[in-house]
Amino acid sequence: MGYLVIKCGGSILEQLPISFFENIVSLMKDQHLKPIIVHGGGPNITQLLTQLEIHSTFHKGLRVTSNEVLNIVEMVLSGSVNKSIVRQIIAAGGMAFGLSGVDGMLLVGKPISSTSELGYVGKIESVNPRFVKLLAEEGAIPVISPIAIDGDGQRWNINGDIAAAAIAKALCAPLYMVSDVPGILKNGQVLSQVSISEVEELLKDETISGGMIPKAQAALECLRSGVEEVVIINGLDENGLINLINGMPIGTKIMEDITCKISQ
Numbered sequence: 001m002g003y004l005v006i007k008c009g010g011s012i013l014e015q016l017p018i019s020f021f022e023n024i025v026s027l028m029k030d031q032h033l034k035p036i037i038v039h040g041g042g043p044n045i046t047q048l049l050t051q052l053e054i055h056s057t058f059h060k061g062l063r064v065t066s067n068e069v070l071n072i073v074e075m076v077l078s079g080s081v082n083k084s085i086v087r088q089i090i091a092a093g094g095m096a097f098g099l100s101g102v103d104g105m106l107l108v109g110k111p112i113s114s115t116s117e118l119g120y121v122g123k124i125e126s127v128n129p130r131f132v133k134l135l136a137e138e139g140a141i142p143v144i145s146p147i148a149i150d151g152d153g154q155r156w157n158i159n160g161d162i163a164a165a166a167i168a169k170a171l172c173a174p175l176y177m178v179s180d181v182p183g184i185l186k187n188g189q190v191l192s193q194v195s196i197s198e199v200e201e202l203l204k205d206e207t208i209s210g211g212m213i214p215k216a217q218a219a220l221e222c223l224r225s226g227v228e229e230v231v232i233i234n235g236l237d238e239n240g241l242i243n244l245i246n247g248m249p250i251g252t253k254i255m256e257d258i259t260c261k262i263s264q
């Protein structure tokens with residue numbers, strides 16, 4: 001029974017049908033996998049910030065995070081978004097536990113850079129997956145929001161893709177990133193398979209931009225650390241997760257040392 005980390009992007013979360021969550025529950029029951037969900041919620045955060053007339057900007061796909069913004073980020077991610085996913089899994093017949101990276105020091109964070117103008121944006125220093133494993137062993141689906149903590153009790157805003165990658169690395173688990181696009185696009189077409197060096201090239205020539213940057217970086221980090229499978233898929237692809245597990249070529253698979261192919 002292996003772990004499978006599924007990152008659900010905020011871009012698609014509110015459009016995911018109940019069948020998406022039913023499929024996650026069936027991966028556990030029928031395929032004997034242990035799914036771990038890590039979620040984002042960028043658009044939900046932006047919506048509340050806008051309502052509260054708090055200005056926020058992005059730099060290379062990361063939200064510049066003041067203390068005021070950080071309060072809202074945590075409220076939205078570890079509150080409404082996290083609990084909405086837990087509710088949907090329960091409605092789909094599963095058992096879910098919501099936790100944030102802060103709980104049990106699951107995600108230990110530190111500033112993304114010492115000279116950073118990103119404020120309280122963090123990167124992951126270490127992962128303590130013990131309690132996530134215990135929940136999964138008990139047949140529950142952990143649902144994790146990407147806020148990290150450090151030894152001084154300071155919170156850090158972690159991009160959801162980066163948090164998911166750290167958890168996939170810690171569990172040596174495949175990572176499926178569910179978003180609002182069918183994979184990495186180049187000239188309007190989905191790249192069905194890309195290698196590490198091709199992703200680096202796509203980042204350099206800015207084919208990959210905005211929210212796809214942390215996804216690409218997360219994928220590279222995973223593969224370099226020995227995670228064997230990283231795939232980006234569209235959450236609206238019907239039975240996408242089940243088809244992927246059954247070996248169907250959907251989305252963009254990021255791999256080591258292969259040639260780039262265009263989907264038919």
Ligand SMILES: Nc1ncnc2c1ncn2[C@@H]1O[C@H](COP(=O)(O)OP(=O)(O)O)[C@@H](O)[C@H]1O
Nearest residue numbers: 009010011179180181184185207208209211212
């Ligand atoms: N080359 C690319 N291929 C696909 N999407 C891209 C690419 N470059 C930038 N993007 C953008 O990245 C977005 C996905 O990132 P993001 O909005 O952060 O999603 P999520 O909330 O699912 O993490 C897409 O909707 C698209 O606008």
Ligand SMILES: CC(=O)N[C@@H](CCC(=O)OP(=O)(O)O)C(=O)O
Nearest residue numbers: 010040041042062063158159160
């Ligand atoms: C540092 C940083 O940018 N954090 C993200 C966390 C949420 C996230 O990653 O949401 P998506 O997965 O929907 O993009 C943010 O504040 O929007």
